[in-house]
Amino acid sequence: MKLASKQTSAFLAIAVLFTLIPFNAHAESAKTTVNLREFTRWDYYSYRYSGEKLNRLVLPGENFKGCKPCKWTHADGRKARSFDPIRVKAFEEIKKFGQKSSASLPTIEWNFTPSVQPDLTKAMKRLNEQAMRYWKNTINSETPYKVVVGTDKSGSSLEKYLNETTKGGEQISAFNSFFDRYRSLAKWEKARPLGGGQASIDTLVSNGNKVFLVTYHVASFTGEKTFFFTTPAHEVTHIFQSVLSNEVGYKNGMPISLWEGSAVLFGAGIAMTNVGWYSDELDHVLMRLLSGSDSKVQMRTEADAIKLLIEAENPLTGLGTSAGYNVGPLLFEWLIAKYGVEKFISLVSATGTAKSFDEALQQSIGITKEDLYRAAAPYVLKSYQRVQKVFRG
Numbered sequence: 001m002k003l004a005s006k007q008t009s010a011f012l013a014i015a016v017l018f019t020l021i022p023f024n025a026h027a028e029s030a031k032t033t034v035n036l037r038e039f040t041r042w043d044y045y046s047y048r049y050s051g052e053k054l055n056r057l058v059l060p061g062e063n064f065k066g067c068k069p070c071k072w073t074h075a076d077g078r079k080a081r082s083f084d085p086i087r088v089k090a091f092e093e094i095k096k097f098g099q100k101s102s103a104s105l106p107t108i109e110w111n112f113t114p115s116v117q118p119d120l121t122k123a124m125k126r127l128n129e130q131a132m133r134y135w136k137n138t139i140n141s142e143t144p145y146k147v148v149v150g151t152d153k154s155g156s157s158l159e160k161y162l163n164e165t166t167k168g169g170e171q172i173s174a175f176n177s178f179f180d181r182y183r184s185l186a187k188w189e190k191a192r193p194l195g196g197g198q199a200s201i202d203t204l205v206s207n208g209n210k211v212f213l214v215t216y217h218v219a220s221f222t223g224e225k226t227f228f229f230t231t232p233a234h235e236v237t238h239i240f241q242s243v244l245s246n247e248v249g250y251k252n253g254m255p256i257s258l259w260e261g262s263a264v265l266f267g268a269g270i271a272m273t274n275v276g277w278y279s280d281e282l283d284h285v286l287m288r289l290l291s292g293s294d295s296k297v298q299m300r301t302e303a304d305a306i307k308l309l310i311e312a313e314n315p316l317t318g319l320g321t322s323a324g325y326n327v328g329p330l331l332f333e334w335l336i337a338k339y340g341v342e343k344f345i346s347l348v349s350a351t352g353t354a355k356s357f358d359e360a361l362q363q364s365i366g367i368t369k370e371d372l373y374r375a376a377a378p379y380v381l382k383s384y385q386r387v388q389k390v391f392r393g
Helices: 085-098 118-139 156-162 168-183 187-191 231-244 256-271 275-296 302-311 318-326 328-339 341-350 357-364 369-392
Strands: 011-013 047-050 053-057 108-112 145-150 196-203 210-217
Touching: 047 118, 085 256, 085 275, 085 328, 085 341, 108 118, 118 145, 118 231, 118 256, 145 156, 156 168, 168 196, 168 210, 196 231, 210 231, 231 256, 231 341, 256 275, 256 318, 256 328, 256 341, 275 318, 275 328, 275 369, 302 318, 302 369, 318 328, 328 341, 328 369, 341 357, 357 369
Parallel strands: 108 145, 145 210
Antiparallel strands: 011 196, 047 053, 196 210
16 A cells, blocks of 8 residues: 655545355354354455344355355454453544444535445445544534545546645546556456445635545445445544644654555444444454565564564555554554553644654653553564464465
8 A cells, every 4th residue: 555645634545355265264154133253364244234233144154154145244253351451441532432423413515426336335434424423523623525436437527526726636646547547457356345435635626625525536336334344434524634743744754654554444443333344444454464564564572562662653665554454553552551541642733844654642641652562562463373373374
């Protein structure tokens, strides 16, 4: 994954495509409606709404044995004690802060091209609104949102929507690159989740008024069950970051782990309804780093963990970017478990005026970057090694 530029204020979440590979796991009973199986290497997750409840497809055993058809559930049978206490605490803190969510929505202009599947349109509205409510009181702005969703069959309607803002038209080439990929996917790949988005503070061409622009690219065949349900909260979190940080981006050495790592964290924390699904999503994210960089990263000691956290500051290297997205969530999961969401918010706010990430940490939380990395290293190491063990089989 990469950002548009070193100091961009627009944050980009790039599509991730997965291949379907059989896995070995305990098969669940075809009659069950509760997920009981642990995270495995090749898991991916299909979600849908049933009334007011988020449902996930119960994961089958190898080659879908014991699951014909797979059942849907809103419950996860794993208890909190099945997960690291830091992970449980961070999830609880994220949800506790969510209890302060705004009862009202900001003004939203929805722009779905005609090629977007109807069930996906409904789900995306719900997921975006959930995240907008979550951050509305913190952002404390009357600025409206402009949401644009396009597919490979959007044609001129997508360009029309994007060209209505100053920065939107700059995204057209990136959209087209993704659409080229979607058109070439094999039939079996189309059953996997895909899609991505970008968020920025923008202005309308027509009158110069400020808007929060949030754009998404999906495929014309993407429905509710094949969309990344964590993406909308991820993108709206970028709006929160941009507003509170005065769009500092990567100026003053602000790390990619802060912007992308915490967006991944809140993408899962806001959207998921139980700690099991939240944990699975974060584990799956870390699996992406291992898929591309397992042989490049040594992770045996806490010193190794600190080294990787330092690498995750850099948006200009492949490993740095990947670690920022995929290991960064662990760093800020530890921070939120220790200090709470309010302190995290104060950190983001401090980046707007601080001369460095280290200074922002000292102003907001009272610790140095070295202190943070040293304290979080045991959790990062433990989490990395746990998922690495699954990855290596």
